[in-house]
Amino acid sequence: MLDSTKNKRGGCSACRDGDALDFSISMAFQPIVDMETGDVFAQEALVRGPGNEPAGKIFRRVNDDNRYQFDQACRVRAIELAASLGMESLLSINFMPNAVYQPERCIRTTLQAAEAHNFPIERIIFEITESEKIEDHKHLRDIVLHYQERGFLTAIDDFGAGYSGLGLLAELQTDLVKLDMALIRDIHRDKPRQAIVRGTVQTCDDLGIRVIAEGVESREELETLRQAGIRLFQGYYFARPAFEGQARVPPDRLVVAPD
Numbered sequence: 001m002l003d004s005t006k007n008k009r010g011g012c013s014a015c016r017d018g019d020a021l022d023f024s025i026s027m028a029f030q031p032i033v034d035m036e037t038g039d040v041f042a043q044e045a046l047v048r049g050p051g052n053e054p055a056g057k058i059f060r061r062v063n064d065d066n067r068y069q070f071d072q073a074c075r076v077r078a079i080e081l082a083a084s085l086g087m088e089s090l091l092s093i094n095f096m097p098n099a100v101y102q103p104e105r106c107i108r109t110t111l112q113a114a115e116a117h118n119f120p121i122e123r124i125i126f127e128i129t130e131s132e133k134i135e136d137h138k139h140l141r142d143i144v145l146h147y148q149e150r151g152f153l154t155a156i157d158d159f160g161a162g163y164s165g166l167g168l169l170a171e172l173q174t175d176l177v178k179l180d181m182a183l184i185r186d187i188h189r190d191k192p193r194q195a196i197v198r199g200t201v202q203t204c205d206d207l208g209i210r211v212i213a214e215g216v217e218s219r220e221e222l223e224t225l226r227q228a229g230i231r232l233f234q235g236y237y238f239a240r241p242a243f244e245g246q247a248r249v250p251p252d253r254l255v256v257a258p259d
Helices: 012-017 055-059 067-084 108-116 137-150 166-171 191-207 219-227
Strands: 026-034 039-048 090-095 124-128 153-159 176-179 210-214 232-234
Touching: 026 067, 039 055, 039 067, 067 090, 067 108, 090 153, 124 137, 137 153, 137 166, 153 166, 166 191, 176 191, 191 210
Parallel strands: 039 090, 090 124, 124 153, 153 176, 176 210, 210 232
Antiparallel strands: 026 039, 026 232
């Protein structure tokens, strides 16, 4: 269970003392598109090294001692870059729930960055990453509720994989759910996956939650997912992540097919 009173380098003491991350990071952005309007709905900020080193190389340097600083640095860098690029869509930022000790305190740096760079907080989505097991669901629910009360949007990432599933959705209702790419791959050839996705979409519709299909790589996958009732998509079919830039989505990939 997470302890919000912990006083260690990666917890609230870092927030108070302003400890800085001891290695540099940057971001690449990958678009999430709305196939009903043909517009870019959001850009997801994906961590990279300062020379476009892959995320895996960066995450190998994250540990219990610097997790809080890393999480905060990612938020600030994403907002800073989005503002400098004149981003007009929503901005999706991944966050580590186990790095948030007290939501009301740990959000301060994000609010300061948004104000400093004149980036509206209502255009920020916080995605819950599932890279580490969440043992305290009440703490996570408190984080999500606090962020929503502040005006941020929230999302569950990689839904249907790892620790993320219907049990987590029963505990908290985010604004968005991102289906894991393992459910998406070759879905046009896989009846069980199609049934699972249709059921998930129906459940989310009943709860007022929008669904994003990530990892889309082919037109066949896209069309099958659209038939399941999904309108928001992300993946190489549309664009690969652009380092410190906004990737251009080819116009033909945004053509809205007739129902």
